[in-house]
Amino acid sequence: xxxxxxxxxxxxxxxxFQKDSFNFFQCDSCSLQYVDPMLSDSERKRxxxxxxxxxxxxxxxxxxxDQKTFQERLKIIEKFCSxxxxxxxxxxxxxxxxxxxxxxxxxxxxxxxxxxxxxxATAYGVDxxxxxxxxxGFANESVDLVLMNDVxxxxxxxxxxxxxxxxxxxxxxxxxxSTPDAGSGMCRIMGPSWIHYKPREHLVYYSRKSLAxxxxxxxFNILWCKNVARYRSLESFIEKGSLYLPSLTSVRxxxxxxxxxxxxxxxFFYDEVALLAEKQKDQPGNRTTQNxxxxx
Numbered sequence: 406x407x408x409x410x411x412x413x414x415x416x417x418x419x420x421x422f423q424k425d426s427f428n429f430f431q432c433d434s435c436s437l438q439y440v441d442p443m444l445s446d447s448e449r450k451r452x453x454x455x456x457x458x459x460x461x462x463x464x465x466x467x468x469x470x471d472q473k474t475f476q477e478r479l480k481i482i483e484k485f486c487s488x489x490x491x492x493x494x495x496x497x498x499x500x501x502x503x504x505x506x507x508x509x510x511x512x513x514x515x516x517x518x519x520x521x522x523x524x525x526a527t528a529y530g531v532d533x534x535x536x537x538x539x540x541x542g543f544a545n546e547s548v549d550l551v552l553m554n555d556v557x558x559x560x561x562x563x564x565x566x567x568x569x570x571x572x573x574x575x576x577x578x579x580x581x582x583s584t585p586d587a588g589s590g591m592c593r594i595m596g597p598s599w600i601h602y603k604p605r606e607h608l609v610y611y612s613r614k615s616l617a618x619x620x621x622x623x624x625f626n627i628l629w630c631k632n633v634a635r636y637r638s639l640e641s642f643i644e645k646g647s648l649y650l651p652s653l654t655s656v657r658x659x660x661x662x663x664x665x666x667x668x669x670x671x672x673f674f675y676d677e678v679a680l681l682a683e684k685q686k687d688q689p690g691n692r693t694t695q696n697x698x699x700x701x
Contacts, residue, residue: 408441410434411609412563412619422597427604429597435618438587438610443561449605453518458606461521464498466638470669473636475504475554478581478679482550483508485628485681486579489549494570495556499525499533506531510550515541538566541573548573553582555677558607567623574684580625583633583679588612591649591676600648601676613678613700625682630700634673640665642672649674 407418407430415434422429428441444452452458464471488509493501496514498521505512514533516522522533536542551570560566570580585601586592587610592599601607611619613630620627637645639660647653657665680700 408439410437411439411561412437412615413622424597424602425604429602429604432615435615436588436612437615437618438612440604440608443608444605446561449559450517452605454520456520459497459518461498461518461524464500464521465524466666467641468498468500470636470638470641471500472504473669474634475501477636478554478583478633479505479508479510481629482579482581482681485683486550490547491550491552492543492548492573493552493554494538495553495559496525496531496533497521499529499531501552501554502531502533503529538569541569543573545572546575546578548578549575550579550581552580555583555585557582558584558601558609558611561608563609563619564623567619567625571624571684576684576686578684579628580682580684581679582682583677584611584616586612586632586676586678588614589632589674589676589678591674595649598648599676600645611678616678616680617700620680620682624685626685627680627682627700630678630680632673632675633677633679634671635677636669637672638666639668639670642670645672 406416409416410418410432413432413435415432417433418430419433420428421431429438430441431438491505491510491512493512493514496502496516497518499514502512502514514531515536515538516533517535517537519535522535525531525533551574557563574580643653643657
């Protein structure tokens with residue numbers, strides 16, 4: 406019998422492939438893809454705090470590129486809402502918080518990586534709470550905007566997280582997230598070699614169908630959804646791109662080293678999806694999930 410789907414709790418799933426001693430299943434009901442077995446919470450926390458997963462040096466090195474990414478994403482968000490209290494979940498060193506603060510937001514971040522939280526608070530003067538999101542301490546309906554950039558795929562119980570976000574948001578509050586798109590053409594072409602299939606780190610994988618299911622079930626109405634780019638330094642662009650186009654590694658040898666971190670480019674393989682959703686008035690538990698609305 407396949408393991409229970411972490412999103413819809415269905416017991417019907419098919420084994421898609423195995424990678425690095427992990428099984429990858431796809432739910433027959435909601436289409437979510439998920440890893441089995443998943444590393445324990447304590448083991449994953451140890452790996453993050455030891456910089457074996459999502460190392461802070463990577464985010465320090467790519468800060469200028471991330472600033473560009475977050476500027477672009479906040480511009481989209483601000484078409485739907487005005488600056489207020491913003492909570493960034495999985496903020497790492499707090500690059501988004503610094504960008505949002507400059508745009509007039511009261512920005513607070515959460516991350517359980519001690520070194521990342523400490524570095525962000527010291528280097529950028531941003532407010533990072535070193536807590537588990539399940540014990541975040543925010544009052545009901547106290548936050549205007551919650552963000553999760555490339556975070557939901559790391560979490561073993563996505564629905565409980567989304568419902569907690571729903572609790573925090575004020576009526577009409579907004580939720581922005583991005584995640585690898587497991588329904589993308591690039592994912593289908595690359596199969597198990599897709600760069601986002603990282604079973605120690607990414608536990609669940611969403612298509613637009615499973616995202617629509619999750620957001621609707623948690624009490625959100627999706628306002629906007631699109632495949633998005635993420636800006637990278639030229640060095641990171643070549644490193645990531647060479648996984649799909651190995652010939653890029655030879656290009657790197659032709660570029661002076663002092664340029665590789667100065668030049669910033671959008672990395673866009675149409676395999677990352679972002680969405681903006683709004684908290685609905687009705688309670689999540691009262692919502693039907695048989696036919697959630699199509700993502701716009």
